Amino acid sequence: MAAVNLGVVTEAEWAGDASGRSGIDKRPVDGPVSLLAEGVAGDFIGERAHHGGPDKAVYAYAEEDAAWWSAEIGRAIRSGGFGENLTTYAVDVTGAVIGEQWEIGTALLQVTMPRTPCTTFAGFWGMPDLIRRFTVRATPGAYLRVLREGEVGAGDPVEVVERPTHGVTIGEVFRATSLEPELLPRLLDAEDLPEPIREKARRRLTRPL
Template sequence: MKYRGEELVTGIVKTPVSSLLHLSKLGLEGDGQADLTVHGGVDKALCVYPEEHYAYWEEKRGQRIEPVTFGENLTVRGMLEQDVCIGDIYAIGDALVQVSQPRQPCHKLAKRMDWPQAALYVQETGYTGYYFRVLQEGKISQTSPIKLVRRDEHGITLKYANHTKYHDKKNLEAARKLAGLEVLSESWKQSFLKRVAELEA
């Protein structure tokens, strides 16, 4: 991707496909991540973004936003951050996936949209999208229905996790709750363990 005349190595630029693709523990066939220190891995196999948010961003930006601009592997409907819980398990095609963490926007989203404040706005709104880990590999396609198999017993929504991380930073009880959540991704768990230590010091 070119950004202001310079070549930027990134996996955020994607195009919709209709073919049947294999979903492995590390991601979707044909997909890739440029910086594996912060992207990819078993906890971030599949990036998901709710379609409903596009209308908000188009109004805020004042222009049409192309599909998959947020670099998502799946654009979904009816699965917003306030309704989806960390640890929820879904069936997609013949694959089984589990919600692992909210998506944490980075500078490449801002460059993809040529909008310097984009990552900050995403953080502030909580319209982050999220990641799935893959529990059972399988084939999925654009038309594969997504079915909730099991709601996580702790009932901790992505919205709650986002709010705690970015807005309620002094809430020790919330930080402890998230740090102790076994199904939360390792990177987010570590960030909340660090916060707990700082708040208890």
């Protein structure tokens, strides 16, 4: 793992929190960090209605995908620049299967769902068209549950210890809910996908043409 990042309090007009504060600005830290069932110890989250909680306890983004964005927009993006807690390398985050389990340090995590871009993210980067560009690129990063609380640190390897056979990936879920509705039936095969997303897929599939 390239880095573990914690959010600092940022006050800005674009912050999603009603108080005008956001934790999207995450910075690399030294030493081990505790991953807990409700989130990352020491991480600031401004808008808890949409961030944090068991199904979004940890957010991971791939260093390789960040490098693509850096080249695309012509500026350096440091670890934590996507608001991620874990900056990975040599891990196919977009190709991660919903429900697969990652062992990192002493913690055990489970891939749950992709990140959905928001206006806070666009404001943080100062790019009004970022939501559209992020959606088209379709490398959203992955949220994870904490199945076993533990400590992780930069340099810890990410070991995939279990992978469901249904094959529904983070990338497929993101595309199904944003770009390619024909993929929606696939989401019902992923039992570990959070129920609100599965229910949304069911409603859209039963909607009259």
